[in-house]
Amino acid sequence: MIIFQDISKIYRIGDEEVRALNHASLHIFPGEFVSIIGPSGSGKSTLMNIMGCLDTADEGQYLLDGQSVSNYTEQELTRIRSRKIGFIFQSFNLIGNMSALENVELPLIYQKLPAKERKDRALDALKKVRLYERRNHKPNQLSGGQQQRVAIARAMATQPSLYLADEPTGNLDSNTGYQIMQLFHELHDRGNTIILITHDESVAAQADRSIRMKDGRAKEVAV
């Protein structure tokens, strides 16, 4: 359960104050597949950063699974990122000198899981994205779609309560993008909460619900 209450984020560029988020409020229920759509500069990325506990709001309340995250220290935010959030980025963000398996294992290392369990869970996640055979390939030996599937497996490995995907199909052709969207549907079918940030209307339309960002405010749109 995600609750944003009157969240504002203010950036200062020189003397000018920019409100990237301006009293934005929204609710997302467990098991929902929600897309957040809006043009660039509408505050989508800021929203995602706060939702993913990479950043904190300047004003307002953020409740994640009933906990108020707003005043958390960096260490507590790190803990929440590690346990509850699975990120999927537009540019995949895999670590280049590590194999697919090592990349998927990475978040589990930071959870301090024992090696055996780590490997089992990472291999399991790779199987679910159908890349088990390519587990020892480095990112530069994989296609864009395959890299994004590794990134999804990395997010799945920790069994997060929330998947945060920022333009996951943005760097892919439409066919590969379709395959990635299929994976998100599979995840959703298994009961996971997915938040998809995009500027692509056709991708956004695949979610249960769309939230449109405009000038730092969130607005529900009918599907």
Added chain:
Amino acid sequence: MILQSVKMAITSILSNKLRSLLTMLGIIIGVVSLVVLVSLVNGATGSITDSINAMGNNLLSVSISDDHGRPVKLTDLSAFTDDGTFFRIAPAAVSTATASGSYAEESVQLTGTTAAYLDIQGLELESGRFLMKPDLDNHSNVVVVNADLATEIIGRTDAVGETIRFNGKSFLIIGVLEEDDSSINAMSGDTLRAYIPYTSLIRLSDSVSLDVTSFCVSASGDDMDAAESRLENMLLERFEQDEDAFSIFNQSSVAESMDSVTGTLSLLLGGIAGISLLVGGIGIMNIMLVSVTERTREIGIRKAVGAGRFAIMLQFLIEALIISLLGCFLGIGISWTVIRAISVIGSADYHLSPGIVLLSIAFSVGIGVLFGLYPANRAAKKNPIEALRHN
């Protein structure tokens, strides 16, 4: 966690082999210079102190410059050993002579002495016998030579029974000393030595008479300073309290001052080598800072998937530590090879000193941590959002 950090550090070092090696080079050079220099100094010190000790650590040499009308006669010498402080006493008059044998003719150092000399100086016989009392009483023309002289003049070491001529007078070789390859003799140059009865040298050399002007004694106990002052008092009494009439040379004080000289030397060389290690450490810091900037995005990714400050810090710190330690071990390996090579080429026996190996490992760990801390801290403090945006 630490194990994982070590793995990650090794992956990252291996994925940038040339750079890692160049970074290590500073540490390698520092460690090699430290270990090799100090080991060589220690080795040289060891062989010098060995040869000083071999000359007898309880040895006092006396030379008399002004006898105040009371010369020490050869027959007076035994009076010094009466009270038990001194074990043995022997005159030691040194002169040079031209020696000619069946093989060659050379200038040699001729020592006129008595039977006790062998024990006082700690000399070892290879074959034959040393001088004895009858040789002195009879002014016998007999000689004990060292191994070098036997080889040079006679042509072989088993020279007992051969005849040798000193300034034209022929002497019978009755004994040959063991070969002495200690470096102090090699350094002093004139290695051809012969020992003849004191009484025979009087006849051979104009400057030597029955008035003994130089002699050596060995102390009975271990306390050389006490023995020295005892001897000094005896001589002062004899020479009307004139301190300038004689001088006493204490072998163990030579060993001590030698020790302090070489101690200072190894400290100095070690200090210089330590500076190059420090420079190596700065090299590590430099490369780690570049690496942190280059891997900003990686740091962002790690933070996004749940790495905390401590985990990032640990990773980069361990990387710096491994580079430094790896450089150290490579340096120790190279040092070992260099020392072996020097031993073979210089036909001397040098060893890695374990103390300096441990010191250089400790130093490298310290440098790795010290110079890794700042870059690691910079990595750990990066803001994940900005780090992820970094290209």
